[in-house]
Amino acid sequence: MKSFAFFVLLIAIHLVNSQHFLKSLKHGPPKQTVFKKGSKAAVWDTISQRVDHFNPVDLREWEMRYIYNDQFYKPGGPLFIFLGGEWEIDEGYIRTGQMFDMANEHNGYMFYTEHRYYGRSQPVEDFTTENLKYLSLDQATADVAYFIQHQKSHIEGAENSKVVVVGGSYSATMATWIRKKYPHLVDAALASSAPLLAQADFIGYFQVVADNFRLSSDECMDTVTEGIRMLEGSLDSVDGLENMSSMFGTCDPIDVTEPERSYFFSSLANPFAYNTQYAQPGDIDEACKLILSTSGSAVEKLAGYIRYYYGGYCISDFQYFVDYYKDTAMNYYDSYRQWSYQTCTEYGFFQTGNQTTRPFGDFWLQMYIDTCQELFGTGEEILNTGIERTNLFYGALEPEVTRVVSVHGTVDPWHALGVLEDINEDAPVIVVEGTSHCADLSSISENDLPQLREAKLRVQQYIRQWIS
Incomplete structure (x- = not known):
């Protein structure tokens, strides 16, 4: 109870x-409030972003928040980026969880980015309809593209690092579409409970x-x-x-x-x-x-x-x-x-x-x-x-992506808009009986149902294979 x-x-x-x-009824992954023993305290920082990435004469900028944790990083290790969605970010998913465990295994650098217009990452002064026109999937994914470029050029030994994006719920949709739109920047993605069909x-x-x-x-x-x-x-x-x-x-x-x-x-x-x-x-x-x-x-x-x-x-x-x-x-x-x-x-x-x-x-x-x-x-x-x-530009349930592992729980109502029609080894879909929204993003636990534990292990195997 x-x-x-x-x-x-x-x-x-x-x-x-x-x-x-x-x-x-659209909310992100459950908050992680119990951190792994020995996890390093996260560091908060900001990066300057364009208000409008697609208008070269608009030079206005704003400060996008993000969190990082470099406790496992060794030069050349992958960059793991947990994408924020329609919520304010906190340090939970870079001090515990599936991404944390994979960063530990692969000597990775961890980030958690805050989505424009949410939390303290505000490109405008108020939420008039006119000001909200810069709140779009195109602008948000471009934020991530510039973020990756910036980090690769500023972190020692990261110039050729693999990049793995991770998302839950709406940000899992972003993870899938960022891998599709920017394959030269993103090498693999974990998309948990992603609705892909706009409806x-x-x-x-x-x-x-x-x-x-x-x-x-x-x-x-x-x-x-x-x-x-x-x-x-x-x-x-x-x-x-x-x-x-x-x-x-x-x-x-x-x-x-x-x-x-x-x-x-x-x-x-x-x-x-x-x-x-x-x-x-x-x-x-x-x-x-x-x-x-x-x-x-x-x-x-x-x-x-x-x-x-x-x-x-x-x-x-x-x-x-x-x-x-x-x-x-x-x-x-x-x-x-x-x-x-x-x-x-x-x-x-x-x-x-x-x-x-x-x-x-x-x-x-x-x-x-x-x-x-x-x-x-x-x-x-x-x-x-x-x-x-949205469906035309991003492919709905047939996005033609590779190296994206999608996970859905049968208890989660959102899986009805997310199970890809083309299931193949390059873009595997894991449907977990008896689990709910974004349940696979937490660390493996003795409390996991056997099928959930198996799904988490499969995710790790796919990411391991794609970034090795």
Whole structure:
């Protein structure tokens, strides 16, 4: 129950003004907080980058943060670069984890780069839509290209060093595409839980969530399904609306007009998604035990789980949510506005619920399109154009890459957008039964499932082969 309780605490920490906001279910790898014994303290540094790499007359620069650890490095050893994504970096992945262990084996130099517009790596003064135009995959991968060039020219003996990039979640997508786009700079890549297919309506996400809860307990999933059915039936009357608003703890009475209705149901689905995406063995079983042990009808059991998960905070409505994120002031601790811009202009990745994922109710793509319009003035046409461009330029599920090892867990809903169609020895794909988002990025542990341990060993073997 410990890891499930940690999840509840994690969500509570991110609540604002006593209201829960719908967050994009796209998060990086789990933080590493327990370092390897004897690991060297990391060093923080910065490198100057162009605001716009593709406009030679724009000479503006900004300072990109990164962390390094050279405790294993010997001249000529490889450079291992853990790519930051839509989060603030910390020293965890260069003091423990799979990359740390490989750097130890190969006398490598370790880096962790911070993605532009996240953490303290800010090329602009605020997050107006005009300023966000430099937040793109093309610009971010160019940052890494210049970073590699700089480090090779400044580290003793690194001129001819091999380069291995490592990423988790979105940054694993970057790792795959950097290897494709800059093969003369990057020799190999480890991509953990990388979504590669840009897609607006990601209906498969919650289907995986439902399947994993049903795998744990048919009774549990049947209770959730019945609870949603009872909830929907109650929203047709004034008394029912009042009762359900109180039962589920909304900040204001439930609004059944769109996009408010979709926002409400997506807020109910999110706890199930978080608990699946980062599930440790037994987490989903514990969630089901909590649901089934609550007294009352199916809808009361469902509401009890939702209230417990949000820790007593009320659930906001869509309008409150968009009004909050219309604020364009710099915010180092909440990256939702920046990540929303990326999804609205390049990826989609919008997790929806419809008839095929009925257990969690209906919440539609239009809600996310409305969010894009409200926050940035971009709509469906820009979204679809951006998705088409991303898939065309980077290859979607057929990127034609070599020396990239991709790892996916079957419990992780994101694997539906990441398993490559061309599986070959030059770009192997490892699918690990029973594991979740980015589970393979940690060091080998006695707590690993046998199949996860085997996957980590295979990753090490591929990297060993490619950089030897």
